[in-house]
Amino acid sequence: MKKPKYQLIIDFIKEKIAKGEWAIGSPIPSQRNLAKQFEVNRSTVITALEELMAEGLLEGKAGKETVVTNNTWTLMGAKYSTNWNENVTLGIHKPSVSMVQEINQAESDTNLIQLSKGELSPEMFPLEEMKFIVQKISNQLTSFGYEEPKGNLKLRQAISDYLKVRGIEASPSSILVVSGALQALHLISIGLLKRGSTVLLEMPSYLYSLTVFESAGMELQGLAMDKEGLIIDSIYLTKEKGKNILYTIPTFHNPTGALMQEKRREKLIAYCEREQLPVIEDDVYHDLWIDNPPPKPLKAMDLYGNVLYVGSLSKTLSPGLRIGWIVGSESVINRLADLKMQSDYGSSTLSQLVAAEWLSSNFYDSHLDKVREQLRVRRKVALDALDKYLSPYATWDIPKGGLFIWVKIKPEFKVKRLFEKAFSNNILLNPGSIYAEKTGQFIRISYGYASLDEIKVGIFKLSEIIKIK
Structure with missing residues (x-):
């Protein structure tokens, strides 16, 4: 019926x-x-x-x-x-600011010119090599369960060997495998820092677009920068020892692209050791140099276990693998490993096996050579387009590596609501405001993801938007 x-x-x-x-x-x-x-x-x-x-x-x-x-x-x-x-608003972890949420959502829209994405273009993805490695791993597979708390031993050994070339001596027991650098920061924030602590960091900084430390009850205190990054004299410790920590991106800083030179790194390490100021070194862009290899990481100069070193394959190989690492003293790594087990019981075994194969073979270094060559071409296309279309309205420094150009719009051409105007013209970019840049005159342009034609068209369209204001 x-x-x-x-x-x-x-x-x-x-x-x-x-x-x-x-x-x-x-x-x-x-x-x-x-x-x-x-x-x-x-x-x-x-x-x-x-x-x-x-x-x-x-x-x-x-x-x-x-x-x-x-x-x-x-x-x-x-x-x-x-x-x-x-x-939904009562949890202890704060939501991203609305503009960051909007950008995150829009980054999956294939109809937009993606001048915001901090990742490599699919054109640079080593598909054949990845297929070969995944096939090789699958042929060797046996039943696999949970990994050791610190991660797959073969991968930790491969990371140890990889870091040795970069001047860092780290045994596998002092390395924790994590699901990307962001998880590393989350574990540090909940496992090592007291509530009410102050995180000192460059201003602007990537960390301002995240809530990972603030959600754990930390305060953020911005430090001045110049073309070499963090200015050491701007560090002002306002709290008792044990309640300050420094977070820094000394190599191809996000968003500014600044590169700290060796002498300043030495002075920074000496200052932090003298003041007993622990350091989180975020070094995910280290291998994306274009002109010359960067100075050794801060961690390579660390004699007292003062630096927690964070690295990742997300920027250089594939964000989809979700593989990163933390290097520190064994007692700290043991603590963070316990927290990671409580959080997710370990990163994907399959991803770890694939990452280990990449790092322990010649494939990774060969891939990086190709990536650097592509980034050299992409940077030139972006800089040529900026010179041609935006030079009357903006200034910028030439990055020596990384994925970003930090563009300062001249005050007389200051564009209100540039993000929205660009978005309505099918261009996605990152406004400086999400990195706590106060003047409202900066935008971050990525040359890593969009196609060469899209980079040219996107920058041209930006000039047209600015011109009519």
Whole structure:
């Protein structure tokens, strides 16, 4: 027997509630939309809604939305139930600022010219080599379970060998494999720092677009920069020892592209050792040099276990592998490894085996040579386009590596709402404001992801937007 149409509407709404697609507290579609969807009169919709209200599943008031008030389980139990819609703002981890959320979402839109993405173009992805390595690993696979708390030993040995070439002596026992550099920062924030501590960092900095430290109860204090990065004289310790930590990106800084030279690195390490100021060195861009290899990492000069060193394959090989590492003293690494086990019980075994094969073979260094050559071409295309189209309106420094050009729009051509204007013209870029840049005159342009033609067109369009303001 065919069900009456109002019953079809009731069944539809009940199914949405039962599956959790329409959570308690959420509004249901309007009577007009439901009438259109089921091709019925609004009176039929009203009949269905009245029955659901009588059952206690919905609540509606004249002139207001009809909302879900219960589900089957809550009707069986206590009168008041958890409302997840109310809880989304109550967690201890802060949400990203709205513009960062918007950028994150838009970075998957293939219709946009992606001048924002801090990753390598698919054109540079070593597909054949990756297929070969994945096939080789799959042929060797046996049953695999959880890895050691610090990560796969073969991978940690490969990371140890890889770091030795860069001047860092780190045994596998002092290395923790993590699911990317961001997880490293999260583990450090919850495992090693006291609430109320101060994280000292360059201003602007990538960390300002994250909430990882602030959500753990830390304060952020910006430090002055110049073309070589962090200015040591700007470090001012306001709290007692044990309540300050320095986070720095000395090599191809994000977002400015600054490169700290060796003499300043030596002075910075000496200062931090003297003041007992622990350091997080974020070195994920180290291998993306274009002109000349950068100075050795701060960690290579660290004689007292003062530096926690964070690296990753996300910027150089593939963000999809989700493989990074932390290097530190064994006691610290043991603590962080325990926290990681509590968090996710270890990074993907398959990803770790693939990463180990990349690092322990000649494939990785060969891949980096190709990447650097591509970045040299891409940087030239971006700089030529900037010279041609944006030089009347902006200034910039030439980065010696990394993925970014930090562009300063001249005050007389200051563009309000540049991000929105560019977005409406199908260009995605990163405004300086998300990195706590205060003047509103900077944008970060990436030459790593978009195609060469898109880089030219995107920069040309930006000049047209600025020109008409």
